[in-house]
Amino acid sequence: MHTKRMAMTKWNEQRAARADRISAGQAYADGKMVPAGRLTEFFETVIRSGDRVCIEGDNQKQADLLAKALANVAPERIHDLHMVQSGVVLPEHLDLFDKGIARRLDFSYSGPQSARIARMLFGGQIELGAVHTYLELFARYFIDLTPNVALIAAVSADREGNLYTGPNTEDTPTVVEATSFKDGLVIAQVGEIVDRVPRVDIPGDLVHFVVDAKAPFYVEPLFTRDPAAVTETQILTAMLAIKGLYAPYGVKRLNHGIGFSTAAIELLLPTYGEALGLRGKICSHFALNPHPTLIPAIEAGWVEQIHCFGSEVGMEDYVAARSDVFFTGPDGSLRSNRAFCQTAGLYACDMFIGSTLQIDLAGHSSTVTTSRIAGFGGAPNMGSDPHGRRHPSAPWLQAGAEADSTSPAPLRRGRKLVVQIGETFGDKNVPLFVEQLDALALAQKLGLDLAPVMVYGDDVTHIVTEEGIANLLLCRTVDEREQAIRGVAGYTDIGRQRDRKMVERLRERRIIQRPEDLGINPLDADRSLLAARSIKDLMLASGGLYKPPSRFRNW
């Protein structure tokens, strides 16, 4: 068969190889339907050693049934797989390497597996390609990391293989586009088989096999922050950000990180923001997951439009009932898309603001510690100044002018506002500011060419802590920059080693601004200022549409 095809042509071998796999898979399938009980044998038939395989492990949803079945194949039959997937989240994703089924890994994010992945990298069980941002990995799917096999997850399918992903579409269209149009094999797990899917998120002719898992795929609630845990220093820091950054730059289009500092900002918009008269002037357009803490601001009429990377557990009905704000399909539910939303966050937002674990004196920040490799996710794309941007906007031009006061305006790039926000001390009194990032030690230990830096210092425009705001755009020397950072580093060692005179001069030039410089009364930093003080308040603010997951319910 192989020889015969060679004799005919050498130009369509991949397509023929896929046809071979599909016909071999027919031994287990009824049309496109593969019974869950025979998945492992089926995989041993359609997957080949050395294949590049994507197990859909997104930021949130997981093709958990397919991951388990792949981890059970016989390593004598299938080995040396090259895993190319955005999330390494389930234990099975790493079991593949322990068992000798997979050898090489290219990924973006490893949240819950961050400690184990670090041990396996140190131990040499995993050959690491690279740790990517989401957009980078998606980009490489189309250039040099195109999957031969994609194992994806959806809510339901019809018998032709048309897939409905529901609100958690996330990475699926990107993975399928790259795999299916380059003659790769697409296998989907679904929660149920239906006569007609509520909407077609993935057309059936791109999907080759479907497995009825008879249960929903696993989804992690990653973006739910309980307002009850927001501290008063976080409230003070959020007030500084709103009055000292959002207001003067007039930031309408933005992306928020997922920490408590930005949750506090979201909860202060309808109270503090309203009192400052900022509704309609800031925070109207977001690239953001449906954060429950944004409900009070949405209800108060702050937000015009939100495009989402993924969904959030419990927010489905709320989002469906607010279609003027969110992107929804003909079935009424959210349509998320990570690749498009990352692109939107990169090119169409004027600000990224998020928290981090460590910031050094050059402003580089990182969330790695020496024992964990959590990967990047999307933050480095959101938290970077895209040099390819060409459309002007007021905040972008203003930031550009602050950074470069001498070039003629028509030849001056604007700047994206890239803001790091946090309290000077984190959990267990760990300082936010450090002489040297743990990422450097990690890079050395693993022999990496690049230290895993989340946001580079030259992209950071502002650092906000409870002590004040440092505007790095206005710093003209390396020394000024270092002292501006020390000047908001509070009582950490870095902060206490500041040059007090220089910091005072920076304050006179408004490179550093304290709460009192902005007319912020520390007595207002009170939990009563939060628009919602508990998960229950969020549910009530949504008119009962938000259905918090049980772990967040205490009533």
Place this chain on the structure above:
Amino acid sequence: MEQLSFTLKAPRPAGGSRWQAIAGVVASGNLEVLVERMEDQNTCRIDIATAAHGFGAVWEAVIADFVARGTGGLRVSINDGGARPDMVALRLAQGLRMIEETET
């Protein structure tokens, strides 16, 4: 519990006219700050009872910044449940702001 006590020269007396102010609560990771107008105009006395040992140098730095804001005449009693320095600085700022308010 560790007891720390500082008596410092203040650059200027505290403003306002209230005799007493209290900010915060005693709880894990939190602290209560009682501010009373009962010292000489150029002196500030600070007594600290803290659940966390070995943070003398950080307390000194926090207190020095606080007194530099003009706290002459004030006695500050701190009951600390192991709060982080950022929370301590916020409570002190709140206590000072409260006692500087005009009595209503």
